[in-house]
Amino acid sequence: MLTAADPLPARPHRVLVAGVSGSGKTTLAGQLARILALPCTELDSLYHGPNWMPRTDFEDDVDQLTRAPGWVTEWQYRQVRRLLAGRADTLVWLDFPVCVSMARLIRRTVRRRLLAEELWNDNFEGPLWTIFTDRDHIIRWGWRTRHSLKALVPSLEGKFPGLHVVRLTSPAEVDAWRERLAAVVAEPAREAGS
Incomplete structure (x- = not known):
C-alpha cells in the first residue's frame, strides 16, 4: 500500500476513490478526473432513481462504465x-479520523437540505429531523459504517493484482498528493512543449 509520499508506479487511467460517507470521495474523484483528463461518473447518480429507488440498470451501467479505457469514480455499493x-x-x-468524516458529512447534509440542492434524479435530502426517525438517515448511516473500510481496503492489492492502493490519512495528505500528481501529469506536457 502506497502513502502520500510514495510515487505512483504509472499514470492512473482507471481510478477509484474509497472512503466512508462524508470523507470527500466525490469531490476528490472530480478533481482527479480534471487532473488526469478522464471522465468522472458519480455512482450515486447511477444507483438512485426517482424517489430514492435503486435503479434496475445500476450493475449494467457500472459494467459499461468500467469497460472504458479511462475513468474515475467512487468505490462503493457492495454489489459492484x-x-x-x-x-x-x-x-x-481516504482513511480519515472519524471526527473529520463525520463533521464533513453533517456540514454537507445540512447545506444540501438548507439550500434544497438537487442530488440525483430529482432527489433531495430529507428533512433534518428524520435523523431521529429514519435508521438509514445519511448521518446515522455514516456513523454506523464509519469503520467499514478498515477491513476491506488493506486486502485489495492481494486480491486484485495490478491495483495500486494509495492510503491518505488527512485532508493535508490529500492536498499534497493531488498537487504532486498534477505536477507529474503536467511534466510530460512541459517537456513536449520545449
Whole structure:
C-alpha cells in the first residue's frame, strides 16, 4: 500500500476513490478526473432513481462504465465493488479520523437540505429531523459504517493484482498528493512543449 509520499508506479487511467460517507470521495474523484483528463461518473447518480429507488440498470451501467479505457469514480455499493476493483488500476483510500468524516458529512447534509440542492434524479435530502426517525438517515448511516473500510481496503492489492492502493490519512495528505500528481501529469506536457 502506497502513502502520500510514495510515487505512483504509472499514470492512473482507471481510478477509484474509497472512503466512508462524508470523507470527500466525490469531490476528490472530480478533481482527479480534471487532473488526469478522464471522465468522472458519480455512482450515486447511477444507483438512485426517482424517489430514492435503486435503479434496475445500476450493475449494467457500472459494467459499461468500467469497460472504458479511462475513468474515475467512487468505490462503493457492495454489489459492484468487486467489479470496480477488478478493472481499476488505482484506488485512493481516504482513511480519515472519524471526527473529520463525520463533521464533513453533517456540514454537507445540512447545506444540501438548507439550500434544497438537487442530488440525483430529482432527489433531495430529507428533512433534518428524520435523523431521529429514519435508521438509514445519511448521518446515522455514516456513523454506523464509519469503520467499514478498515477491513476491506488493506486486502485489495492481494486480491486484485495490478491495483495500486494509495492510503491518505488527512485532508493535508490529500492536498499534497493531488498537487504532486498534477505536477507529474503536467511534466510530460512541459517537456513536449520545449
